[in-house]
Amino acid sequence: MNELIFFFNNVIVGGVALGSIYAVGAIGVTLIFGILRFAHFAHGDMMTMGAFIAFLLMLACQALGISVPFLPTGFLVLPVAMVLTAIIALGLDKGFYAPLRKRGARPVTLLIASIGVTLIIQGLIRLFFGSGTWNFFENETKQLIRIPVPLEGVTRTINFTQPQVLMVVCTAVAVLALHFFLTRSRLGKAMRAMADNADLAQVSGINTKLVVRVTWVIAGSLAAMAGTMLALDVQLKPDLAFNIVLPIFAAAIVGGLGQSYGAIAGGFLIGFAETAAIFNWSVLLRPIAGALPFEVPATLAIVPTEYKLTVAFVILVVVLLWRPTGIFKGASS
Amino acid sequence: MIARRSLILFAGLFVLFCVIGWMLGAANISLLLVQSFAYALIALGLNIQWGYGGLFNFGIMGMLMLGGAATTFISTPIIPGFWGSEGPLLLGKALLAFAFGFLLVWGARKADRVGIRGGWKTALTIVAWAAAYIIYRSQIDVAAAYIEATPDGWIGGLGLHPVLGWLFGGVLAAGVAYIVGKICLGLRTDYLAIATIGISEIIRALLKNMDWLTRGTLTVSPIPWPTPLPQEFQASGTSITDSFIYARLGFLGLVLIVLIVAFFLVQRAYGGPWGRMMRAIRDNYIAAASMGKNITSRQLEVFILGSVLMGIGGAMLVSFGQIYDPGSFQPINHTFLIWVMVIVGGAGNNWGAVFGAMLIYITWMISDPVSQWLFNGISGWSTDLGWGAIPEIQSRASQMRVFVLGVVITIALRYAPRGLIPEVVKREA
Numbered sequence: 001m002n003e004l005i006f007f008f009n010n011v012i013v014g015g016v017a018l019g020s021i022y023a024v025g026a027i028g029v030t031l032i033f034g035i036l037r038f039a040h041f042a043h044g045d046m047m048t049m050g051a052f053i054a055f056l057l058m059l060a061c062q063a064l065g066i067s068v069p070f071l072p073t074g075f076l077v078l079p080v081a082m083v084l085t086a087i088i089a090l091g092l093d094k095g096f097y098a099p100l101r102k103r104g105a106r107p108v109t110l111l112i113a114s115i116g117v118t119l120i121i122q123g124l125i126r127l128f129f130g131s132g133t134w135n136f137f138e139n140e141t142k143q144l145i146r147i148p149v150p151l152e153g154v155t156r157t158i159n160f161t162q163p164q165v166l167m168v169v170c171t172a173v174a175v176l177a178l179h180f181f182l183t184r185s186r187l188g189k190a191m192r193a194m195a196d197n198a199d200l201a202q203v204s205g206i207n208t209k210l211v212v213r214v215t216w217v218i219a220g221s222l223a224a225m226a227g228t229m230l231a232l233d234v235q236l237k238p239d240l241a242f243n244i245v246l247p248i249f250a251a252a253i254v255g256g257l258g259q260s261y262g263a264i265a266g267g268f269l270i271g272f273a274e275t276a277a278i279f280n281w282s283v284l285l286r287p288i289a290g291a292l293p294f295e296v297p298a299t300l301a302i303v304p305t306e307y308k309l310t311v312a313f314v315i316l317v318v319v320l321l322w323r324p325t326g327i328f329k330g331a332s333s
Numbered sequence: 334m335i336a337r338r339s340l341i342l343f344a345g346l347f348v349l350f351c352v353i354g355w356m357l358g359a360a361n362i363s364l365l366l367v368q369s370f371a372y373a374l375i376a377l378g379l380n381i382q383w384g385y386g387g388l389f390n391f392g393i394m395g396m397l398m399l400g401g402a403a404t405t406f407i408s409t410p411i412i413p414g415f416w417g418s419e420g421p422l423l424l425g426k427a428l429l430a431f432a433f434g435f436l437l438v439w440g441a442r443k444a445d446r447v448g449i450r451g452g453w454k455t456a457l458t459i460v461a462w463a464a465a466y467i468i469y470r471s472q473i474d475v476a477a478a479y480i481e482a483t484p485d486g487w488i489g490g491l492g493l494h495p496v497l498g499w500l501f502g503g504v505l506a507a508g509v510a511y512i513v514g515k516i517c518l519g520l521r522t523d524y525l526a527i528a529t530i531g532i533s534e535i536i537r538a539l540l541k542n543m544d545w546l547t548r549g550t551l552t553v554s555p556i557p558w559p560t561p562l563p564q565e566f567q568a569s570g571t572s573i574t575d576s577f578i579y580a581r582l583g584f585l586g587l588v589l590i591v592l593i594v595a596f597f598l599v600q601r602a603y604g605g606p607w608g609r610m611m612r613a614i615r616d617n618y619i620a621a622a623s624m625g626k627n628i629t630s631r632q633l634e635v636f637i638l639g640s641v642l643m644g645i646g647g648a649m650l651v652s653f654g655q656i657y658d659p660g661s662f663q664p665i666n667h668t669f670l671i672w673v674m675v676i677v678g679g680a681g682n683n684w685g686a687v688f689g690a691m692l693i694y695i696t697w698m699i700s701d702p703v704s705q706w707l708f709n710g711i712s713g714w715s716t717d718l719g720w721g722a723i724p725e726i727q728s729r730a731s732q733m734r735v736f737v738l739g740v741v742i743t744i745a746l747r748y749a750p751r752g753l754i755p756e757v758v759k760r761e762a
Contacts, residue, residue: 033523038523039526039527099747100746100747103750105746105750107522107523109746109750111389111522111523111526112672112676112742113743113746115669115672116739116740116742116743117739117743118669118739119669119736119738119739119742120736120739120743121739122665122735122736123732123734123735123736123737123738124736126729126732126735127729127733130725130729130732131728131732242664246527246531249527253524253527306541306542307538307542309534309538310534310535310538312531313531313534313535314535316527316531317516317517317528317531317532320517320520320524321516324520324524
């Protein structure tokens with residue numbers, strides 16, 4: 001039983017936390033792809049930017065002495081950070097992508113432009129914050145929640161941190177809100193119509209420019225949320241973006257680019273796969289070692305920890321080979 | 334028109350190099366020249382893939398790393414301690430295990446020949462992959478642990494001439510490009526971009542963590558030069574500054590020969606029937622397929638050819654730097670930088686690719702000292718105003734390169750989307 005709880009703490013809790021970050025990030029990528037038909041590479045940097053905005057807001061709050069009991073200040077300032085990042089995302093579109101779209105540039109050109117945006121944001125973040133690491137929990141404590149299991153002979157407790165709980169709550173709220181927006185509201189339906197067929201949507205009187213703006217607002221705010229959640233879970237670094245944008249793209253592609261629900265599924269799939277792949281499975285085999293025909297090695301992880309990042313890509317490549325447009329059928333540019 | 338413009342641009346570039354050479358001294362400019370010519374070779378490789386074939390390869394970094402690993406393996410001195418130990422035997426076993434695993438997977442994929450079809454075949458393939466992986470891991474982990482425990486900690490090199498290492502870099506890159514291409518080339522644009530990025534990250538993770546092969550983060554150094562080193566000139570009585578200039582000029586000559594040969598071949602290929610066919614596939618692959626061109630195998634061809642140039646270029650850069658540090662390879666420095674070179678220079682035009690490579694490389698290198706100078710100026714001004722100085726100017730200035738690169742590509746896409754020296758589209762009347 002102790003071993004199972006160890007498994008739960010490492011794989012399930014870690015997977016849910018990582019999966020919700022990936023899912024929230026991948027929704028943004030997939031929405032942009034659905035509406036604007038290009039892979040938005042700068043999404044990882046929008047996430048980092050959102051996280052840094054949240055960090056600055058948190059410092060400001062702490063300087064002013066604003067705090068709420070039982071809630072890390074990072075979560076308190078999250079809505080403001082989301083609004084600010086959404087505004088910046090609109091500005092990025094206006095400054096970098098809209099002129100190219102107006103000229104009728106191919107999606108490939110927009111992709112390359114998004115790399116330019118990546119480099120600019122990355123450069124600015126490093127210019128102002130250096131290349132060191134920052135921590136949201138410098139002046140606050142990261143609360144660890146331990147739940148004892150009421151069974152005989154069980155000594156381990158189920159552990160998770162308070163940010164992890166809040167992250168899952170935030171993700172659930174965001175996903176539900178997005179679901180109702182897409183299925184119930186007029187604008188959400190217009191968005192889905194445009195993702196299906198942009199020309200037809202425009203002909204039937206949908207304000208496509210408004211839809212594009214709303215897409216950037218949603219993508220920007222979700223990016224800020226995902227970035228802040230990641231920074232709260234681990235650490236805040238300027239090169240956070242690069243390590244995260246690739247698994248997020250993998251999640252979006254695995255789910256089928258353009259499919260919001262697919263992105264959520266892909267995010268959790270990749271999150272769980274990463275934690276399960278580096279988990280030491282011999283822990284689970286040890287209690288039944290006597291019944292096994294072979295000796296249980298000390299470490300039995302599917303891949304060594306250093307290769308965690310590659311798990312996402314192996315899944316990506318396998319999915320692309322087996323079902324080239326993702327598990328849920330995705331759009332192609 | 335284009336010819337005149339490119340002449341003016343190249344003349345401008347020459348003047349720029351002269352001015353920078355005059356400011357930094359001959360030793361520094363010869364260093365910049367060698368590196369920018371090596372980057373020009375890599376940019377030519379990308380120009381074949383993207384400019385000729387329209388392939389969205391974002392995995393350049395992986396090819397450069399492979400080239401570097403190849404030249405490291407070929408040219409560093411032999412370690413007798415390793416060859417005398419049980420290491421080669423264990424590695425041989427691992428190789429056998431790999432071959433056996435490969436056969437297993439291959440056999441499972443051919444299972445329909447003996448009547449196993451559909452879901453059963455899929456299941457068999459998955460089991461074969463798992464079995465192959467377990468068998469390989471069971472051998473390689475032992476070998477790696479053994480070799481890493483020896484005094485040297487890695488297998489060393491073969492002690493051969495570095496130029497052989499460059500050739501091997503090309504061959505290795507070609508082999509990997511074949512596998513990557515087989516997997517990925519069915520994918521279109523965005524999917525291909527992500528898949529190639531993913532594969533280059535996998536290559537980086539492997540080379541970074543296979544300490545027994547590349548020493549990983551411990552880095553391999555010094556890697557020998559194909560031409561005489563500055564130390565050899567110093568031994569014969571040349572002054573230190575002059576020795577660096579002579580040695581680098583020697584290396585530069587070798588790089589130039591490779592670049593000119595590659596450029597000549599690539600340029601010939603562009604004008605010939607093969608180049609015409611590649612452009613037809615790039616512009617409209619459906620039409621090209623309907624004319625009977627085998628799209629997939631042609632794209633594989635162009636992908637491999639481009640990767641060969643990237644592998645050789647990467648090998649040259651590592652040889653020249655004399656250090657192989659897998660941790661120093663970054664997507665920004667080794668993938669996006671090359672993309673900016675080709676986009677700014679002009680995709681599809683080899684002169685444009687070379688021009689872009691040299692211009693962007695020099696911009697990349699001098700934006701650090703220039704912004705340092707700029708920040709020092711601003712800092713002095715703000716100190717005078719009483720706002721205090723800018724902290725950590727040096728580390729901040731080195732981050733400005735990334736920003737400048739982003740601004741350059743944004744401006745290029747906006748005002749010269751086809752590049753400074755664009756592709757000349759010939760039309761028959």
